[in-house]
Amino acid sequence: MADGDDRQATFGSDGSLETDTTPDATGENDFGEPKESNETDGGYSRYTVSSLLQKAVRRSDEEVAAWAAWELARSGYAWNLWDRLNLYVVEDLRAGSDVALTIERYEELATERWEPAEWKGRLCAIHAALAAARATSTREASNADAYFSAVADRRAAARERGEDPAHDFPVGDLEPGGTFDAIFDGHTGEGSRLGRGTRFFKTHGARVGPEGEDEQSARWQRLAMLLDEDRDYDPDELDRAVEPVDPDDPWGEHGPDGRGDGSDEPDDRDKPDDRDDDAGDRGSLSDFSG
Structure with missing residues (x-):
């Protein structure tokens, strides 16, 4: 499977959206019309379906998550699907869950053993989305990252002013004889x-x-x-x-x-x-x- 990072949208010098649509994502949509750039077979924007997938997984909406995964896989955007599900693993999944390994295995089967857009590949996509939607969702890692980053800024600003920080890291100064x-x-x-x-x-x-x-x-x-x-x-x-x-x-x-x-x-x-x-x-x- 090619690296999804090579297919992310970029903007040209005139502000127009430039994309690299894969061959698998071309052809006709369900209505017999030529697919536009970044259009799914159902006539949706793949950006919209990709966002829907992660939000559905986060909210534990199994049916919507399964459909979004199926839609991306059948439309030639399997790379986008697996990139989004792996992002869920680190952004929205409770730490320690074995679902991360389950999703990794389904991706391996769909992309290395079978064709992502074919029947078996689509089944893997649905399975992975359902496994993700059934897992315990949490924003703990993202929330921790945002909090620690904000404290780091406040802490540095306080030092520059020669003051004690109003907000500090949970470990304080880390000195012998202290809490740790x-x-x-x-x-x-x-x-x-x-x-x-x-x-x-x-x-x-x-x-x-x-x-x-x-x-x-x-x-x-x-x-x-x-x-x-x-x-x-x-x-x-x-x-x-x-x-x-x-x-x-x-x-x-x-x-x-x-x-x-x-x-x-x-x-x-x-x-x-x-x-x-x-x-x-x-x-x-x-x-x-x-």
Whole structure:
């Protein structure tokens, strides 16, 4: 399938609309009349039908979405159809939906295995449109992009005036000891300077949630920490490593001084030669070996 970007409308120096109509989109319409540029077989503007397709999908109008997809496919504008459906995937679809892969598969079948305007290609177009219309629509990504962009402008303008921004990003200044202290582990310059290595990462940076680790994963995590030849982990650290984060406060895991483990000392200290007498209090391999 040719790249749809090569067929987008442009304007000439005199302001007239210039388009590159594909051979498949020429011929006669349903009324036996020669098709105008960008006209569908039903006598509609392909721009209008293309817009209708996305709005119908967004509003979950299955019949209208199916018709619009069929109309574009049969009229030689399959490239426009698939371009619009893929735009829906990133502009109007809830993140994480498997419909994105479904649409991709239908496009592959319609354009690589079969002819887009023929019967099988049209069925793929209808299937894809119906799958899109039945998916959960949301403008979350577009709304987030618009919001973050507006805040960026306000934030920059405030700095230029030497003022604190009235609107800021949801992460603030991102400094150690702040809300997002857990991110400053050995993978960052700040974390390295604070001596935060594997110990800090295991007990802070690697935590998941709010569901937490499942039983098997938690068992593996504890065993890996117990078998660590370079570090001794106490019971609190073993528990903390697999403890789910609070769904209402996912970043609330710093110590009393606001720096995670409450210490700037290197956290990857070697084990002492003389083992603790209370090593059993940390748990043993048999406790987690199943």
